[in-house]
Amino acid sequence: MFSKSKRNNQRFNKLVYPHVTFLYNMALRYTGNTYDAEDLVQETLHIALKRLSQLRDETKCKSWLFKILRSVFLRELTINERKQKFEFNECNDYAALLKGVAENYDIEKVLERKAKNSQIQQILETLPEKYKSPILLYYMEDLTYQEISEYLRIPIGTVMSRLSRAKVFLKNEIVNILKENSHNGDVVELRKFKKDR
C-alpha cells in the first residue's frame, strides 16, 4: 500500500514538478497576485496528485495540469464574474491607431517609455478568461494554435479568432498607454511641434 503511494509520489515528482513554474505563472496572470496564485497552484497540484493514476499519456502532462488549474480557477469565479460584460470596440481599428502614433509621435522615444508590467496585468485583468487563456499560452508558453486548441479543448478556428481579438485589444490598450506615458514625459508630439513651428 505504502510502496504504491511512494511510487505515485515519485511519478508526481518526475512528471508534475517540472511544470510548477508554468502553473505558477499562469496562476499569477489569472489571479493577479502571488498569494492567490500560490493557493491556485497548490489546489491544482493536490488534485493532480490524487488523480495522477488517471494520466495515461505522460507527454500530455502539462496540458492535463493546465486543464486542472483552469477548471479550479473557473470554479472560483462567481457567476457574475464569469459572465462579466466585455465588448471589443470594433471601431477602434488597431492599424489606424498605429498609424496615428506613427504620424504624430517620435516612435523610438514612444517605445522607450514602455508600459509597466502592472499596467499590462491590469489590461489582462479586464479580459474575460476565454480571451486571457489563449493570450497567456501564446505569449508565455509560445504554444501553437493547435496546442492551444488542445489545452483549451476548443476548435483551432476559435483559438485563432479569440487570439486575434484579444491581441488587438491588448495592443490597442498598450498603444494608448504608450501615448499617455509620452504625454507625461519628454516625448515630443510631432504634430504639435509642427504646428508650433
Add this chain to the structure above:
Amino acid sequence: MDCIEFKRWLSSQDLFEMSKVESARKHTDLCPFCRKLYTLDSQIELQIKEELKKTDPPERLLTKINMNVQATTDSEFMHSIWWKKFLPILGVIAILFVYFNPFESKFKSLDEITTLTVNDHLSDPAMTFHADAIKDVSGWFEKRLGFGIEIPDLTDRGLRLAGGGKCHLGKNDVAYLCYDKGEKRVSLFIIESSDVKFHVDEEKIYSLSEKECEVKVWKEENLLYAMVE
C-alpha cells in the same frame, strides 16, 4: 499586397494564412510607412512577451508543495478505497467480538453462572476459613475481593454457615460460603453485580437445575447470589 491590405493583415494576423507573412514582408520592403507600422507592432509584441516572461515561483510555494505531497502520502492509507471495501465485514466482526468476546470476563447468562457454580460445588472446594474462626466474615472478603458482602440470614431455611473462602468462577473472583444443611452441603456464591453482563430482576428468584443440583439465583443491591444444593 498594397497598404490597405497590409493594414488589414497587421490588425488580424492570426486570421490570415502564413503565406501572407511573406507578402507583408515584401510590402514593407517597398513602403517605408508600412515598415514603420510593422516595426511599431513588432516592438509592442516584444514588449508583451517581455512583460509576460515567466518568473520563478517563490521558495515558500515549493516548500508548501513538498509538505502537501508528504501529508498526502501519510493520509493516503486512510483515504484509500481497498480496505474500506471490507468495512461492513470488519463491522460485523467487531460487533460479534464485542458480543461474544472470548476475553470477556463478565458473566453473560444465568446458564453460565449455573454451570460454573454447580461444577464448583461438585468439586467440593476447600474452605479457607471456618465460620467459628472469623467474626467479621464480610470484612474478611472485602480485604481479599475488593468488595464487601452481605451474608444473608438463611437460618430459617435450616442452613448453618460452616466456612468459606475466595474462589474463582470463570475469570472472576467471587465469595464462596459453605453451609451445612443436616447431612447435606450447600454452597453460596456471592458475585459483584458489576461482573454480570445480563439483567437480573431484583424482585425475582431464578431457579435452575443442572447435574441433579438445584441452583437459585437472586440479586440484592449490588450483589448477585447463587445458591447450589
